[in-house]
Amino acid sequence: MKPLRQQNVVDRQALLRAATRELRGPARRLFLKHSLTLGGIALLTGCTPGSEESAEQLLRKVSRLNDLAQAALFDPERLAPTYPESMLTRPFPFNAFYGIEMVPHVDAESFRLEVSGRVASRHAWSLAELGGLPQTSQVTRHICVEGWSAIGKWGGVRFATFLERIGADLSARYVGFKCADDYYTSIDMPTALHPQTLLTLRYGDEVLPPQYGFPMKLRMPTKLGYKNPKHIMALYVTNEYPGGYWEDQGYNWFGGS
DSSP, rough: OOHHHHHHHHHHHHHHHHHHHHSSSHHHHHHHHHHOOOHHHHHHHHHHOHHHHHHHHHHHHHHHEEEEHHHOOOEEEEEEEOOOOOGGOSOOOOOSSSSSSGOOOTTTTTOOOOEEESSSSOOOOHHHHHHHOOOEEEEEEEOOOTTTTTEEEEEEOOOOHHHTTTBBBBTTTTEEETTSSSSSSEHHHHTTTTTTTEEEETTTEOOGGGGGTTTEEETTTTTHHHHHHHSSSEEEEEESSOOOTTGGGGGOSSSBO
């Protein structure tokens, strides 16, 4: 029989192999980069799995712990770094769960942003109406879960301003988004109200191009890239957990950068 110390090492190595098999490419790299030691994970979750099924349960527990920890550490007043325009990444990379030839093209004239959930006004907003709200811009870094980053200039409406304008319940827990490419995601209300969270209508000094998210993108430099939805068609305010496209496949929900 193997000594207990050697047996624990073997078990932990087997657990790591089983756990990482449960995660696809980018998520696997993020897990390996940011996870606790296996002993610490087992201690915090009370789980010492020996199969792929229990490894998946472990990862879900770790993800929930990660969400709670990130939410507790999130400072709604702390700003992400900003940069001079001389540092812009040119060209800014295209990134999606499909090829660039499949980018959706939304008609600007007929587009209306649908609003629902815990809001006082469910008026559907045209691009002209959104452009009439107070505008701002930021030069911030987009950080992708796959390990790359890029600096871009984004312009539009502070999301907090828009939420106040529609009479959103600012004590609600979540804001969810539905997109023209069938993508969907959701964020916590403190992030929604962060001063750098932007309902983006422009890239650089031009109308937001289709490959970057036309008609609008939610830009959050405090979140990883997959939390920044593009081609937004509808949003809703809710207390019910909405999930997300990648989050429902095992990605961390909070997704802080």
